Amino acid sequence: MSVELLLLITGLLLGVSIVATRTSSRFGVPALLLFLTIGMLAGSEGPGGLEFGDYQLAQTVGVVALIFILFSGGLDTTWSAIRPVFAQGMLLANVGVLLSAMLLGGFAILLFGFDWKTGLLLGAIVSSTDAAAVFSVMRERGVNLKHNLEPLIELESGSNDPIAVFLTLGLVGLILTPASSLIDLVPSFILQMTLGAGGGWLCGFLMVMAINRIRLQQEGLYVVFSLALTLLCYGLVALLGGNGFLAVYLAGIIVGNRNIVHKRTILRFHDGVAWLMQITMFLSLGLLVFPSALIPVAPQGLLVALFLIFIARPISVAAVLIWFRRSLRELLMVSWAGLRGAVPIVLATFPLIAGVPDAIMIFNVIFFVVLVSVLLQGMSINWVAKWLGVNAERAEPSESQVYIPDVKLSSRMVEAIIPADSPFVDRSLIDIGLPRGVLVVQIQRGETPILPSGGTVLRADDHLLVLATPETIPILKQIYSNAKVRLVNAGALRQEV
Template identity: 40%
Template sequence: MTALNALFLLAGVLLFISVLASTVSARLGLPLLLLFLVVGMLAGEDGPGGIRFDDFSMATLVGHLALAVILLDGGLRTRISSFRVALWPAAVLATWGVVGTALLLGLFATWLLDVDWRLGMLLAAIVGSTDAAAVFALLRNSGVRLNERVKATLEIESGANDPMAILLVTALVEMLLMPEQASAGRFALMLVSQLVIGGMFGLVGGLVLARLLVKLKLAEGLYALLIVSGGLMIFAACNLIDGSGFLAVYIAGLVVGNRRCHATEHVLRVMDGLAWLAQAGMFLVLGLLVTPSQLLTHGPQALLMAVFLMLVARPLAVLTGLLPFRYRPRELAYISWVGLRGAVPIVLAIVPVMMGIPDSRLLFDVAFAVVLVSLLVQGATVPIAARWLKVEVPARDEPFDRREVWVGDKASLDLLEYRVAAGSRAEGVHPDDIAAAHGELSVRCVSLVRRGRLQALQRDTRLQAGDAVWFAAADAYAEPLASTFNAGASNELSANARFFGEFVVDPDCPAVDLAQAYGFEIEAGEASLALRDLMLHRLGRRVVVGDRVRIGSFLLTVRDMDEAGRVTRIGLKCPDLSEPD
């Protein structure tokens, strides 16, 4: 019992320190996952903790379990509309992107390390895929709002590229240990099996879980446990019949998350904590596993490989893969840069060690060092690169908080909280007057909180700076209401005005009418097109919020879209504020 309690104490202390370190991470602009890794390394045999941990089997178990939970959570939070925008580009990156990166990096590693080409290719295959844990965590906590095309491409790629990485590692391990059994046909069959079985398992399992979520009446906390346990069942069962459990659990989460019901909000709230726990535990264990003194031995080679990966291999693979999809050069550059490496390469690097591959410890140490460099350099510059390459979209005016109250199996009510900013249009106004101005009977004030106390609404009630007001309103009213309460903070609105333009125009407006009103010319074949169709014609691809088209000396920018992917509002930017796209 003493040893068991000591283990619990150690686990609690490490997690506690890691969570406290998150405040330091935010101030320094470093990825939180990197802090978890560093805490694990400091607790290891070369650090002050002095803990000797070299159980690769345990690390593999923790890694696979954590990745299953992280991918399930990532699927739950991915909207199906993202697939309409980026399914095929992301699929290309999840296959050719991994292969192309591994080929280029493998040739470089073989030359740099002076090893057998199969060993060089194995090292490249280990670090060739982007990491879902790193991508999901950094994109959602970086503070930037990327345009949907870039964001969806990165998230779907990272959630779907594990089968290709696992196949490459498995194939190269076989070529090193059992070259007589290795064949292109066998590996092709293995890939098809991974993708088809994983996709089918995820789809069917997700539909079953979504159906159970609607039908079962459980305590609130049990809904998330139902989804987690179901996701782990899908993950393990799919792996047992040679499918990709990682792909299956991601698709299962995607299906459940997009079939919203009364239990979805409970699931998402609990899953958020479980995903963070999985990430923290996994990176702590992987940090304990590595010996920093050995990393320094191969530090120069690892640094050169990381630089080649970030600046040559990944960009070339992205460029050749996405060329047919008409991405802008800035978008290609950002997707290339945010090819984050994380837990998956480290977990894959354990495979050669456990299989007894010669020089496998070299592969593990170099792969770990590459991950450290990727998190430190690429991870820390995610928001900076987004602003520099202009792939971010200004943040919307949003409620301070929101709650979803389900009043039936398929009917929900949104409760939106707003804080009254000093100098805003809401200050000095009755809440019911604000509701009437926006939605007549569709918006209702349900509570007013002043200095932490609930206030009864009277006829002479007037809002004061710092008040918290809750409205029952549909999601369509969320942004207009927010603009009333946030108008005193002019920075966000000026950023929106600079980006989208001073005016909003109807996307169904004929382009010729706008041309006549503002006195500019359009191409002859576009005279009969509505503005929405003109933008589609000019861009030649699915549009997302933030896409721009220059018409005459004006700039049209997609401002809003509905769930079906139709443009609902377009911003018009005047010539004196326009800037090159």
């Protein structure tokens, strides 16, 4: 295939997928299901007739896509929202996944006659909820849950992939090396989670520091820099033996909850990247599957999906959250929101590539389960939330993670001069720690007026025009006093109509 034809097909598939999102919003069909369908139609057994059977490439695409989807999910996660449910989310993401894997593994042993390792492998692959599916479906379906359910569900979906990846790889190793034991996986799991969590927190703070201090000339370079830092975070933690997926998600939470230069641009860029990664991942996985291979496993796949949705998931959710005095309505909502997406399909490629017996059947069953989950749960999640009485009207969309100064009509204008001996000299505005109710609206540098941003670096003899709320004036004066900044005027702000 020529490069020109490859680019034409790629552009066509991306364009059709994006246009298909209009159908998603109009008819209530989850966009992720449409992406999968488009990939299947473009595949070798569809009208497109594209031959694609490279499981290794599909796995690589899935891993890279998941890195950026998790990082973007972390950026959109407000720490103040998830803090009250942090313990619940972490237990659900780990203990809940383990219980789901065990329950579904036992069912697979009875249904398919697998040995315990293969049965547990199938359960582990499809045990975690999918961050891409949950983030996407809940937003496009207008779900706005009460009682801190939404941050709980999103925290769980963003942080439960690491244990699913670990269990899948560990069980693949157990199957291929019969002499090993399940107990041997415990130290490795503890090490991966510890390094992943610690590395993620450290990477997050280092990313904030790097973005704020690099002082690039072009705004567009900041988003490219954030891409590089995300890949560095995953690669470094993974090479050290930690879980890179957990690391990038935690790093995203830290970056998203701190003030950084060009934050609005970076957040919007990563939101676009996350959509591109979702489309690419679902298209490639749709190309990978043969629809004719799904028909023979449809009855078993449907049974597995129904067992997962109506038995394994509710039991695991209840076993974890019942201790936090959650109501039955809340437990049912969390259970129903456990969508499966591309992650289980990506994980199903690991036993295929490793040569595990029955791997192709497991892959087809998992693919069918994902289709049922996205179709059944994705299309009905808004209706179920309203039926259970846990959905609220969604407020107008807001960028809560973007710094917006608290400027009011009562704000006052303050003029100040930066002396040569001030510690503010050669520091950017974002680094000097101004209160939220303070906004630097202009800097006069000699004869040149400057409209400042967070990355603007202060120089000696700069004249600052600052807008401050009355309650922040004393704080601002104290900050300026400590930094040897001379106040020139603090007159009332007048507005002419």
